[in-house]
Amino acid sequence: MFGLSELAVILIVVVVFLGIRKLPELTRSAGKAARIFKSEARALKEQDTPPRS
Structure with missing residues (x-):
């Protein structure tokens, strides 16, 4: 999809723009969003698995 050079250029543009x-x-916001996404994905995975007996 994207190579390392393209990602570096995008990152530089974002840093300059913002x-x-x-x-x-x-x-900080990206890290918080990633943690929330990870916990929600884990909760969905636990909800979908049948309980072990």
Whole structure:
């Protein structure tokens, strides 16, 4: 899909566009969203598996 060079260019554009001051807030939000997504996916997986007897 994307190579390393394309991702680097996109990252540089995002940093320039958003500014360096917004970067920590953006990474914090992304980490929080990833944790929420992971916990929700785990909950769905546990809900779909039948209980073991």
